[in-house]
Amino acid sequence: MKITLELFGASRDFSKNDYLEFEINDQTSIKGFKEILSTFIDKKFKGNVDFKKIIESSAFCSEKNEIISDNYKILKEQKIGIIPPIGGG
Amino acid sequence: MLHTKVIDIKEKKLSITEAESFISSFDFGASIFFSGTVRNQNDNKNVTGITYDSHDALVIKSFEEIYNEADQKLNIKDKTVFIEHAKGYLNLGEISIIIAVACKHRDQAYVLSRYIIEEIKKRSPIWKKEHYSNNESNWLKGNPILYEKN
Numbered sequence: 001m002k003i004t005l006e007l008f009g010a011s012r013d014f015s016k017n018d019y020l021e022f023e024i025n026d027q028t029s030i031k032g033f034k035e036i037l038s039t040f041i042d043k044k045f046k047g048n049v050d051f052k053k054i055i056e057s058s059a060f061c062s063e064k065n066e067i068i069s070d071n072y073k074i075l076k077e078q079k080i081g082i083i084p085p086i087g088g089g
Numbered sequence: 090m091l092h093t094k095v096i097d098i099k100e101k102k103l104s105i106t107e108a109e110s111f112i113s114s115f116d117f118g119a120s121i122f123f124s125g126t127v128r129n130q131n132d133n134k135n136v137t138g139i140t141y142d143s144h145d146a147l148v149i150k151s152f153e154e155i156y157n158e159a160d161q162k163l164n165i166k167d168k169t170v171f172i173e174h175a176k177g178y179l180n181l182g183e184i185s186i187i188i189a190v191a192c193k194h195r196d197q198a199y200v201l202s203r204y205i206i207e208e209i210k211k212r213s214p215i216w217k218k219e220h221y222s223n224n225e226s227n228w229l230k231g232n233p234i235l236y237e238k239n
Contacts, residue, residue, distance in 0.1 A: 009216030010228035059234040065146040087231030088215025
């Protein structure tokens with residue numbers, strides 16, 4: 001199934017668009033999705049260490065705008081947001 | 090009473106006048122206006138501007154949570170709060186955030202204003218990309234957001 005990953009903050013450097021799309025298996029966890037993202041960085045950006053750190057330190061949010069944990073299972077096609085470390089004001 | 094908004098700077102600029110108008114009331118004897126602006130130095134680098142990015146829905150949600158927490162944590166029930174944050178590119182001196190609070194007494198207003206900005210720094214999904222005089226730019230390192238639910 002298709003997942004659209006909305007990019008924010010430093011993760012915007014992952015793409016020229018505001019989002020990335022991935023084909024993933026049903027019931028993939030956020031932890032598993034992070035590994036898919038990490039593989040994407042390996043292929044697209046030669047394993048860019050800074051980009052991998054962004055993935056490791058990020059939270060993720062569901063299309064209902066709730067922060068979701070590593071154990072959260074993705075059960076249907078949806079938008080997910082990556083939330084890198086924050087610092088506004 | 091609460092007003093919250095993320096302002097796309099391409100559409101309008103943040104306005105202290107609007108904040109003043111919103112919180113003005115005969116019910117309150119103390120008002121505090123806090124504004125954050127883009128400054129020209131950070132970590133010994135010459136900053137020329139900042140691009141602010143935001144997850145708008147989560148930001149508004151966090152503003153509302155912070156406002157509601159003030160009832161329980163600070164025991165400040167009677168209050169009016171105006172919070173706006175900019176998104177997009179801001180030049181030096183431009184306003185990135187306005188927090189305006191009105192309370193019955195000054196002690197409450199100072200405490201509430203400080204509480205809101207510190208919590209926003211910790212919890213609201215907003216990011217800064219600094220632009221420098223050498224034409225480089227850099228996303229600033231922030232604080233990881235905590236999981237709320239499993």
